[in-house]
Amino acid sequence: MLKPLSVAVALGCAMLSGGAGAYEYGEYAEDTLERLITDYPGRYRGTANFAGAADLIQSRLGFGYTTRRQDFTWAGNRSSQNVIASAPGLNSTYVVLGAHFDTYFGRPTLQGLDDNASGAAVMVEIARNLGGIALENGLEVVGFGAEEEGLRGSRAYVASLSDSQRANLLGMINLDSLVTGDKMYAHAGSNSVANPALGAYRDQLLRIASELNIPLFTNPGLDPAYPAGTGCCSDGESFNGLNKPVLFIEATNWELGDLDGYQQTDNPLIPGGSTWHDPAEDNKTVLTNALGEERIAQRMRDFSRLLTRLVLELTNADLLASTASGGALTRQMEDQLQRQHQAMTRLHDRRWLSLLDSTRAVGTFEGDVGVEGEVSPDSGFDAPGNPEAKRIGVYALGDYRLSEALTLGASLSFQRSRDSLDHGGRIEGDAWQVGAFALLNDGGPQWLAGELSAGHTRFDTHRSVFIQANGGPVLLDQRLSGDTSATFWGARVEGGYDFSFGELKTGPVAGLDYVHYRIDDFNEDEALRTALGYEKQNYDALEASLGWRVHGSVKLGTAMQVRPYASVRWVRELADGRLDEIDLTSQGDGRVRVADLGEVDKDFGRAQLGAQLMVTEHLGVFAEANSRFAHKEGNQAGYSLGVQWQF
Numbered sequence: 001m002l003k004p005l006s007v008a009v010a011l012g013c014a015m016l017s018g019g020a021g022a023y024e025y026g027e028y029a030e031d032t033l034e035r036l037i038t039d040y041p042g043r044y045r046g047t048a049n050f051a052g053a054a055d056l057i058q059s060r061l062g063f064g065y066t067t068r069r070q071d072f073t074w075a076g077n078r079s080s081q082n083v084i085a086s087a088p089g090l091n092s093t094y095v096v097l098g099a100h101f102d103t104y105f106g107r108p109t110l111q112g113l114d115d116n117a118s119g120a121a122v123m124v125e126i127a128r129n130l131g132g133i134a135l136e137n138g139l140e141v142v143g144f145g146a147e148e149e150g151l152r153g154s155r156a157y158v159a160s161l162s163d164s165q166r167a168n169l170l171g172m173i174n175l176d177s178l179v180t181g182d183k184m185y186a187h188a189g190s191n192s193v194a195n196p197a198l199g200a201y202r203d204q205l206l207r208i209a210s211e212l213n214i215p216l217f218t219n220p221g222l223d224p225a226y227p228a229g230t231g232c233c234s235d236g237e238s239f240n241g242l243n244k245p246v247l248f249i250e251a252t253n254w255e256l257g258d259l260d261g262y263q264q265t266d267n268p269l270i271p272g273g274s275t276w277h278d279p280a281e282d283n284k285t286v287l288t289n290a291l292g293e294e295r296i297a298q299r300m301r302d303f304s305r306l307l308t309r310l311v312l313e314l315t316n317a318d319l320l321a322s323t324a325s326g327g328a329l330t331r332q333m334e335d336q337l338q339r340q341h342q343a344m345t346r347l348h349d350r351r352w353l354s355l356l357d358s359t360r361a362v363g364t365f366e367g368d369v370g371v372e373g374e375v376s377p378d379s380g381f382d383a384p385g386n387p388e389a390k391r392i393g394v395y396a397l398g399d400y401r402l403s404e405a406l407t408l409g410a411s412l413s414f415q416r417s418r419d420s421l422d423h424g425g426r427i428e429g430d431a432w433q434v435g436a437f438a439l440l441n442d443g444g445p446q447w448l449a450g451e452l453s454a455g456h457t458r459f460d461t462h463r464s465v466f467i468q469a470n471g472g473p474v475l476l477d478q479r480l481s482g483d484t485s486a487t488f489w490g491a492r493v494e495g496g497y498d499f500s501f502g503e504l505k506t507g508p509v510a511g512l513d514y515v516h517y518r519i520d521d522f523n524e525d526e527a528l529r530t531a532l533g534y535e536k537q538n539y540d541a542l543e544a545s546l547g548w549r550v551h552g553s554v555k556l557g558t559a560m561q562v563r564p565y566a567s568v569r570w571v572r573e574l575a576d577g578r579l580d581e582i583d584l585t586s587q588g589d590g591r592v593r594v595a596d597l598g599e600v601d602k603d604f605g606r607a608q609l610g611a612q613l614m615v616t617e618h619l620g621v622f623a624e625a626n627s628r629f630a631h632k633e634g635n636q637a638g639y640s641l642g643v644q645w646q647f
Helices: 027-039 048-060 113-130 152-160 163-168 196-212 235-242 284-291 295-314 317-356
Strands: 006-008 066-074 078-087 094-100 138-144 169-175 183-188 246-252 365-376 389-401 406-420 426-440 446-468 474-497 499-501 504-519 532-534 537-552 554-556 560-573 581-586 592-596 603-614 619-629 636-646
Touching: 027 048, 027 113, 027 295, 048 066, 048 078, 048 113, 048 138, 066 152, 078 113, 078 152, 094 113, 094 152, 094 235, 094 295, 113 138, 113 169, 113 284, 113 295, 138 152, 152 235, 163 169, 169 196, 169 235, 169 295, 183 196, 183 295, 196 246, 196 295, 235 246, 246 295, 284 295, 295 317, 295 474, 317 365, 317 389, 317 406, 317 426, 317 446, 317 474, 317 504, 317 532, 317 537, 317 560, 317 581, 317 592, 317 603, 317 619, 389 426, 474 532, 504 560, 537 603
Parallel strands: 006 592, 094 138, 094 169, 169 246
Antiparallel strands: 066 078, 078 138, 183 246, 365 389, 365 636, 389 406, 406 426, 426 446, 446 474, 474 504, 499 504, 504 537, 532 581, 537 560, 554 560, 560 603, 581 592, 603 619, 619 636
16 A cells, blocks of 8 residues: 655644734634624725735734735726645645635625625635644635626635646635525535545534534535525536535525525514625624524634645645554554563562572572552653553562572563553553573572563553634534554563672662564544554564672561662664654545655663662562653653562
8 A cells, every 4th residue: 555644743733932822713813704704894996995804814824834826807908816825745735725804895885794704714814724734735825806796706716726726626605695594505516416436525514513413414406407505696606617525604594585506594683685795785784683692603613624634635635643643553553562561670670689688598499479659740851741650560480590500480460551641641551471480690790590481461541632723712622542462572681791899789780671562453433534454563672781789688677678789871763762653543544645654763871760668578569760861752660669588
């Protein structure tokens, strides 16, 4: 399959530093509408108010877009302008979102609130909502001039498209007259009659409306001249000949009058049932008195919610964000597996220290059982962005003194881990691990230890696909879950030389630790287009380490003794460490995208500080702090506490 994209884990919600203040759905549109009708009534060609409205539209389309003007002429001496804002995607393909902002020619007092300050205002808010968010397919937002004089602006725009631009155009969404009508409608272009596939945008928006519980209708086809599900009579018509999906968004009532959508309402306070082109009716005072104080806000809000979500999907911004979120999930699963393995190595390390600091008779068998917990916080010594991780485990181990120089042992442990992800996501892992270990030391300063280990983890994953407008509403917040299994096995050898200073021993330590990891492929459970399929992951870690440590055993009275220990090591990763990318398949389009998991740091440090306290001959507790430092991904600390019973 194609792998056309590499998506950084940091993608998903782009936040710009500039822009307007905080707003909720519909508020930015309401502000735009108010300024259009109050400051610039009579917005038709050749007037100062048209020029002022064009400046306003361009300024409010400037967040995260490149803007320009398109001049056009017709009939020899008539001219106007389109305002165009472009946001490129990772692909050359793009979607057009358009609305005209001019009013009917020659009527200087016409506010044109419904036709079409409403459509232009929602268009501007949709663009504002998506400003700065990573897009796969580009977005071109067009404020058309001279729609009221024969769709002149949209015709000029289409005529200006090159052959490659026409080929790369995915489809067009047109917004016109969104307030007066009784019902909210979405129609396909008339080109969908011969080719039903071109009704895809309409069907997609109706599905979104159902998910968001917003009433949305389509032309019922009561008038044979207007087939069911199709619309007409605005700038979208200029795109019908391109054989692309066209979506008409409007508010009217196709069940009134001549059944052709021209009668918008049966409200008795709207004489004739429509407000188009009438300065006495298409204004805020009349519409508010007739339709209520909340109508304008409701339409701005609901159309913005619906169409922002649609444009997110058409540009695949949601799939990019999902891929980034899936990559973050994958990386955290890999990190959790590594921490589970390290928990076993530290268990064996503590046992080796106990053996080195004590004497045992040949032929004896001893061991301990215990419970421990670990927390890796998201603050403190950790770099910002490290998620919080928690782990609790139980274990049992035992070893046999085979000779004066050799001790052999085995361990069994169970760990339950939980790592937090952004926006309420989490990874929960249940791991069983078995190990075999040996220590070679005859009581002298030299020692050599080794282990074999294997484990199996069951993962339950829960992640969020979260996108928020800069200073604005949450555009998408979806929760997805899945489950899979992972296995790992490895071998480690470590040795050193201890210089004795009274009760303390200190000296160099070197080691080699190999682990092979495998995470099975899986698919997320939810029937959402942002759900992902994950490929099987196989990778190796081979860490060579060199450092210095100190440890000892100090008696405290007759029964108690404390065994402090500390070490610092420099680590060199000789194998993968973990994956730096993974293929993820989006349920929405079946396409494989590559999530960039970040460069694996091959050189970094680890430090440890801890103590074991034997309260009685059999009962002990320990506390330990471990830290990764000088790492490209930042410091990461973990704090452990446990209790054990020795036998």
